[in-house]
Amino acid sequence: MELEQRVADLERRLAALENAQRSAPCLVEGDFWALDGLKEQLAELGAADGGVLFTGAVRLPTGEYYEWQHGTAAEGLLDGDWAPDAEVFAALGHPVRLRLLREILGGRRTAAELAESDEVGTTGQIYHHLRQLTGAGWLHTTGRGRYEVPAGRVVPLLVALSVARP
Template identity: 80%
Template sequence: MELEQWVAELERRLTALERQDRESPRLGDGGFWALDGLKQQLADAGEDAVDGGVLYTGSVRLPTGEQYEWQYGAFTEALLDGDWADAADSFAALGHPVRLRLLREILGGRRTAAELAALDVVGTTGQIYHHLRQLTGAGWLHTTGRGRYEVPAARVVPLLVVLTAARP
């Protein structure tokens, strides 16, 4: 394929991707396949699900090749009656741009404190360790060895769900 044809094909594909992102920002064909499944689960639950429920799920392959699949659901009543203050530390840990950058880099394969410290815009080594402690304390990270971090498997999809929910 000649360079001009290759560039034209890339432009065509980029235009299609941009159009798809504008027209259908959600996964799938626009149908409510996940919602339909949730409704069926709620109907099967009977009286326990009178007020409905919430479900999140995901199948993720990270740039490192790691694969995660996860689903979680909760009845509306349990969510509304629970102590929302319990979630404050978890949300607070995600509420800093450097921490979000660290999480993204760790999911992308940079796992050691030294690799993270080599990034620009994340601060001094002391600041990086402060952010890593905040994320670890809130359960978004755990250590796998000396100076090595990873997002726990059970938190990968929930982290991406939170990021999805935060999109404008």
């Protein structure tokens, strides 16, 4: 019985993946237009091991607009020590911190405004989470107790969220 359940679960997951691929919007003609551009640049640089590219153009509910892209050769990623990056990922690993980031992107920028949100805890807990996010580079202060997601982190945050979803 357990094997039948596992096969059924795998079939459901496969069907969901196939549907997601079919329904994914194509913004530019050609399925792999960004990938093709990356391959051309990697060939020009002689990066035989490949690379990673992510990019985005986003208008936030506040009206702020961000365009951003980042590319890295695979060699630099695969050969490096990943341990120092743990804090950056760990800061995103708490539901309240993700909620705070979402609220800040939505326009609530001070601890008092954030405290008005549901499920973020006490003011002391909010400050604790804000310190964690600031220390990991997901937030910075803009003066007078105001917080914002740095421009260079808006698209990467949304990329991380999109990768986390099935």
